[in-house]
Amino acid sequence: MKKIFQMSLLLFWMTTTASTGIFAQTDNDRLKRIDAKLMPESYESYRRLIDEYPDGKKKEFTVFSVKKGLAKVAMLFLAPASEKGRTTLRLGENMWLYIPNVGKPIRITSLQSVTGGVFNNSDIMQVDYSAEYDVVGSENSETGYILSLKAKDNTVAYDKLRMWASKDDVLIKIECYAASGMLIKTLDFEEPKDFGNGVLRPSVIETYSPLYKGYRSSMIFLQIKSREFKDEVFTINYMSRIETLRK
Amino acid sequence: MKKLAFFFLVMISTIVHAQDDSSEIFFEELANEKLELSGSFDVDYSIFWSRKESPLYQLLYYNQDLSDILTSYLLEFYLNGDYQTKDIGVHFKTHLEYFSDNQIDFYLLELYGNLNLFDSSFLLLGKKMYNWGKGYAFNPVGYVNSQKDPENPELAHAGVVSINFEYSKSFQSNWIQNFAFDLIVLPSKNILNNMPSEIDNTALAAKLYFLLWDTDVDVMSYYYGNTSTANIGMDFSRNIIPSVEIHGELGFFINQTKNIISGGALMPQNIDGTSYLFGLRWLNQWNITTILEYYHNDAGLTVTEYGDYSTFLSDAVASNISSTISDALNLSKTYFSGSVLMQDYLYLKIFWPEPFKLVDFAASAFIIYNINDSSLSVGIPLEYQPITNLKIIFQPTFFIGNNGTEFGSKQHRGKMEIQASYYF
Numbered sequence: 001m002k003k004i005f006q007m008s009l010l011l012f013w014m015t016t017t018a019s020t021g022i023f024a025q026t027d028n029d030r031l032k033r034i035d036a037k038l039m040p041e042s043y044e045s046y047r048r049l050i051d052e053y054p055d056g057k058k059k060e061f062t063v064f065s066v067k068k069g070l071a072k073v074a075m076l077f078l079a080p081a082s083e084k085g086r087t088t089l090r091l092g093e094n095m096w097l098y099i100p101n102v103g104k105p106i107r108i109t110s111l112q113s114v115t116g117g118v119f120n121n122s123d124i125m126q127v128d129y130s131a132e133y134d135v136v137g138s139e140n141s142e143t144g145y146i147l148s149l150k151a152k153d154n155t156v157a158y159d160k161l162r163m164w165a166s167k168d169d170v171l172i173k174i175e176c177y178a179a180s181g182m183l184i185k186t187l188d189f190e191e192p193k194d195f196g197n198g199v200l201r202p203s204v205i206e207t208y209s210p211l212y213k214g215y216r217s218s219m220i221f222l223q224i225k226s227r228e229f230k231d232e233v234f235t236i237n238y239m240s241r242i243e244t245l246r247k
Numbered sequence: 248m249k250k251l252a253f254f255f256l257v258m259i260s261t262i263v264h265a266q267d268d269s270s271e272i273f274f275e276e277l278a279n280e281k282l283e284l285s286g287s288f289d290v291d292y293s294i295f296w297s298r299k300e301s302p303l304y305q306l307l308y309y310n311q312d313l314s315d316i317l318t319s320y321l322l323e324f325y326l327n328g329d330y331q332t333k334d335i336g337v338h339f340k341t342h343l344e345y346f347s348d349n350q351i352d353f354y355l356l357e358l359y360g361n362l363n364l365f366d367s368s369f370l371l372l373g374k375k376m377y378n379w380g381k382g383y384a385f386n387p388v389g390y391v392n393s394q395k396d397p398e399n400p401e402l403a404h405a406g407v408v409s410i411n412f413e414y415s416k417s418f419q420s421n422w423i424q425n426f427a428f429d430l431i432v433l434p435s436k437n438i439l440n441n442m443p444s445e446i447d448n449t450a451l452a453a454k455l456y457f458l459l460w461d462t463d464v465d466v467m468s469y470y471y472g473n474t475s476t477a478n479i480g481m482d483f484s485r486n487i488i489p490s491v492e493i494h495g496e497l498g499f500f501i502n503q504t505k506n507i508i509s510g511g512a513l514m515p516q517n518i519d520g521t522s523y524l525f526g527l528r529w530l531n532q533w534n535i536t537t538i539l540e541y542y543h544n545d546a547g548l549t550v551t552e553y554g555d556y557s558t559f560l561s562d563a564v565a566s567n568i569s570s571t572i573s574d575a576l577n578l579s580k581t582y583f584s585g586s587v588l589m590q591d592y593l594y595l596k597i598f599w600p601e602p603f604k605l606v607d608f609a610a611s612a613f614i615i616y617n618i619n620d621s622s623l624s625v626g627i628p629l630e631y632q633p634i635t636n637l638k639i640i641f642q643p644t645f646f647i648g649n650n651g652t653e654f655g656s657k658q659h660r661g662k663m664e665i666q667a668s669y670y671f
Contacts, residue, residue: 053606059635080635082670084285091424093489094461101403103378107463107484107492112530116600155489231417232367236463237427237456238415244363247281247333 027135027147033169034147035128038201040226042068044245046078047221049124051117054214061115063124064246066227070131072234075124076242087239088114090125093155098239105236110157117217118185118207122157124219129163132156143172158184171202185209195224282330289323289668296660300650302560304658306576309569321346325403334363340376340403357406369413376406377431379454379467380524381484381494384594384615385542385587387522388480388498390469391431391452396586397594397615398626398644409433425458447473461485474517477501492528497521500546506582507552508559513578520545526594534601540594547590550619556583557651589653591618607632615654622648622655636670 049061062079073090077083085100088108096105097114108114110122133149133156140146141164149161159179164172174187186209189202205219232238233245295317298304322345330337340356359373376393380386384397393404415427435448454467462485469478480498487493502517526540548556563575596613609630616623626644633639642664648655 054604055606057606059606080670081285082632082636082638084670091458092461094458094486099401102401103376104380106383107486107494107528109486109489109492109530111489112534112536155486157489230367232415235415235417235425235427236458237369237413237429241361241369243329243331244333244336247331 027138028130030138030145030165030169031130031133031135031147031149031163032128034163034165034171035130037169038171039067039128039224040197040199042226042228043199044225044227045221046223047219049115049117049119050218050220051115051119052216052218059116064242065125066229066233066242066245067127068229068231068234071127072231073125073127074234074239074242076246085243086114087242088121088125089234089236089239090121090127091234092127092131095121095125096236096239098236100240103240105239110155115217118209118212118215119217119219120157123187123205123207129161133161143167144169170200183210185211193221195221197226199224199226281332282328284326284328285671286324286326287668287670289321289325289666291319291321291323291664291666293319293321293665294663295319296662298646298656298658298660301656301658302557302564303579303656305564306560306572306579307658309564309572319346336361342403354405356403359406367415369415371409371411371413374406374408375411376404377409379465379482380496381463381465381482382496382524382526382540382542383528383538383596384540385524385592386496387524387542387544388465388467388478388482388496390467390478390480390498391433394585398586398613398624407433408436423457423459425456427454427456429454429456445473474504475502476504478503490530494524494526494528496524498523503546505546507548508555511559511562513582518546522546534599536598538594538596538598542587542592542594544590548588549590553589553620553653554651556588557656587615587617587653589617589619592616593618617648617653620648620652620655622646622652624654638666638668638670640664640666640668642666 044064044066047063047065049063051059060080061077061083063075063077065073065075067073071090071092075088077086087098089096089098089105093110095108095110097108098105108121111120113120114124129149133151135147136150137148138145144164144166147163147165149163151159158176160177162175162177164174166172170192171189173189176184176187178184185207188206190206191202191204192200193203194200201224203221206216207218208216229245297313297315297317299315324343325341326343327340328338337360339358342354342356344352344354355374357374357376359371359375362370364370377391378386378389379392380389384395384400386392386395389395391407391409393406395404396402410432412430413427415425417425431452433450433452435444450469450471452467452469454465457464462483464481464483466481467479470476478498478500480496482494482496484492484494499521501519503520505516505518507514507516522544524540524542526538529537531537560575560579563571566572593616594613595616596611598609598611600609602608602610612625612627614623614625624644624646626642628640628642631639643661644664645661646654646657646659650656
């Protein structure tokens with residue numbers, strides 16, 4: 001009797017462990033599919049960033065970005081003229097800003113914003129979510145499913161994410177939380193658009209934050225193209241030459 | 248005058264051109280354009296509160312009975328051009344200063360060509376500004392840098408004529424992510440009767456860069472054959488937590504010239520020594536960035552040496568001989584015109600964009616504190632951006648210290664600068 005009990009306990013433990021592993025595997029696969037639907041693995045894009053302020057004022061920036069792999073992003077400001085030529089680079093959680101007059105890259109952090117709006121540097125130079133977060137829970141919703149994500153380490157800008165996606169793995173909404181559980185901001189993914197070559201994704205990301213009442217920022221994707229780059233494009237020495245990638 | 252009119256015409260045409268950027272497809276058109284012009288037009292108005300007891304003031308305005316408050320009005324025009332194809336580019340940066348019809352100064356800040364070579368290597372030929380080192384206000388290892396002004400470290404400066412070869416390599420490794428090598432040859436500037444110069448006057452500089460364990464590390468050296476001056480140094484920069492970055496520089500120099508005044512005359516010495524800097528950059532929860540740096544330079548003047556220099560200027564004034572005064576002023580401009588002259592400094596800058604939710608404003612304040620003589624310079628730049636591409640900066644600066652100290656003997660007690668810049 002004792003042996004049967006021990007065998008049952010072992011079987012229960014094995015089943016639970018295996019099923020948890022399978023679910024975790026499935027959820028992390030879902031996150032990877034969301035990343036894949038959002039962007040090609042290696043691409044170039046043109047975006048417009050618009051920051052709206054409580055008094056109705058707007059600031060607009062146009063940027064050219066390139067990305068490779070899970071966590072390499074470089075970006076060049078094209079407009080306005082006062083920011084033109086500034087570049088940023090992200091390698092994992094390392095970030096730099098290059099200002100042409102200064103002539104050297106300086107380290108910046110994911111928490112600040114090179115544009116000054118609700119989007120921080122981590123949002124503007126977004127890398128794959130699966131590179132920064134693990135899925136720790138999931139549930140079904142009316143239109144698809146919801147993933148709960150936890151940052152892989154404390155260098156990531158947000159400690160937890162709650163991510164809404166459609167049944168076909170297209171992002172709908174993300175809520176970003178601090179370690180304390182406080183909601184920092186919400187990102188809405190809107191206006192699906194066919195960018196060609198199989199890239200069908202939301203073309204507008206809007207963000208607002210309970211911490212910045214009356215502020216609103218949006219990111220409009222104007223063009224996305226798959227493109228391969230050398231690894232050396234994502235080095236601080238290359239930051240002053242990102243313009244050459246547009247030629 | 249014709250030169251000025253030409254630059255204004257170019258400026259107006261480029262401003263008109265820049266207005267087209269509201270189109271959704273402007274970026275595609277721009278990408279296809281080979282030559283792009285950009286720059287800014289600045290109007291500067293400055294008010295200076297004179298320190299008439301300063302020996303430097305008395306040398307500069309010898310025998311002139313002037314008002315306690317002086318002003319200057321300056322027009323500046325920066326024009327940059329970039330002709331870039333996929334692998335070859337030609338770039339220039341120019342600066343025009345207009346004081347009056349009789350005084351128009353033109354500076355070629357940069358003019359260089361660049362070429363992408365094989366396998367992530369790159370060649371640059373021409374006049375180019377470099378900025379080595381991780382320090383914000385000072386760079387002990389900035390061997391090829393233009394002279395930096397700690398009051399405004401982000402100001403564009405003239406570059407140096409050079410040949411620069413660069414090689415970069417990335418790695419898929421947990422400990423080393425990037426590596427780069429820079430070799431810079433600086434041909435001699437000392438020409439002889441419009442003929443080629445001696446090869447000994449050529450300088451060589453080299454730098455190795457590593458991104459190691461998420462830390463930027465540079466090791467660099469500089470050698471100037473004619474005087475056997477040699478420098479070797481290193482720097483680093485790293486985020487210890489996401490909101491705090493630390494950085495440092497350490498440089499050793501051999502046979503470097505240090506200019507001091509001894510016995511009422513210039514007495515250059517060749518010395519060996521070190522120069523170093525430690526600093527941090529902290530971003531707090533209110534989006535306020537604080538930069539704090541400590542800088543030491545063995546080649547700077549001691550308190551006694553600065554006193555000798557100050558006495559030399561006072562003696563020149565007391566001599567009442569115009570040639571002596573003129574010589575002293577020239578010596579001061581040539582050998583003691585650095586932004587800081589002594590050995591130990593603390594630098595603090597606080598920058599607050601959009602203070603109190605005022606969207607168009609940015610407030611900052613900086614202090615350059617001379618540890619050796621307890622004098623200081625304090626600036627409070629306030630920036631206002633009423634419309635896109637137009638910036639207006641109000642900057643009061645005060646020079647505080649006892650008589651005979653570095654900042655206490657500046658020719659001005661303080662100044663108020665108002666600058667309006669339009670970018671195109």
